[in-house]
Amino acid sequence: MIRTAFLVAVAVAIAIGGGAGSVWLALNTIDGVGTLTVGRWTAYPDSGTPDIDPYGKARFARDAELPLGRAEGLYFLADSDSSGQTLRRNCAYRLEGTVPVARFWTLYAADRVRSPTQGERTARVAGLHSRQVLRRADNSFDIAVGRHPAPGNWLPLEGVGDMVLVLTLYDTPVANGADERDIEMPRIYRTGCDA
Template structure:
């Protein structure tokens, strides 16, 4: 009776350990092709045959249709410029500019990358052709639940969020050096109770 119990214990440890290692590899490891610029992270190889095995598994698991290098590149930010996690109950200000791109979009998503629930009123995200800009072509975007003057990205709900900035038809996707890329800063301006 002890041998079947030991076999069952070994199988449980193997299956549990294997499952935990797969979860860790897919959720906690950024991947081999990660491009970091400040708080923004991109995966330039995700839409190419050169994607690493973990990236390929994440794409298959999430059912993503990643952009190829000729199409563009998306950047994710889960923290503000001070290193604190982004929360939907807080207000933020995005300030600066983005790399050269024919067109870009910005929206708030949950931790899995799905667009956050839409509040009534404005659209789910912003795009480059609808922004009010400064004379130096930089911009400022307010993010939060309450309407704000100027550029405003509405969010709803509570919990963590990720900002997704997608650059379409950009030279950054073709292997630019991270030191040469300018990305906007994200500042927390307050939180609701």
């Protein structure tokens, strides 16, 4: 009798632990159902629509986020550089290229659960937007991302650990089902790391 009760308790513990672990894994991965992937950038075009997948709904509810509707815009996340290495706050990067057509866009660094990283010395979130970025004649740009100041466009980083770059496009035709082959996103190159 005790052996049967023990085996039932073990089976229930495995079932609950396995179920909770699989849900945690599904909610904490960037890739999901219905994603749009361009290079190292991933977006969720259905996030602000009734067509969003159940895990996407759970992720937004857990994080208390208000997703953008298709008419409002679309955000892209990048958690690795162009060579596939995880983005880290103690490293320096160069974003190079252009962004898709949008009325306005913003770029900032976030932690793995997409909370903006805040400066330790300031209470303000470091970020850039489309109206302050210096561009070349062909509308392309370079943005230095790192701890050390750089000339031109610079997105400052502080702290340690992994990070995600969040590029939000407002009022963009990309949100309405554009083909990923027609979208050009900035490339992310690692230029060095602090010890």
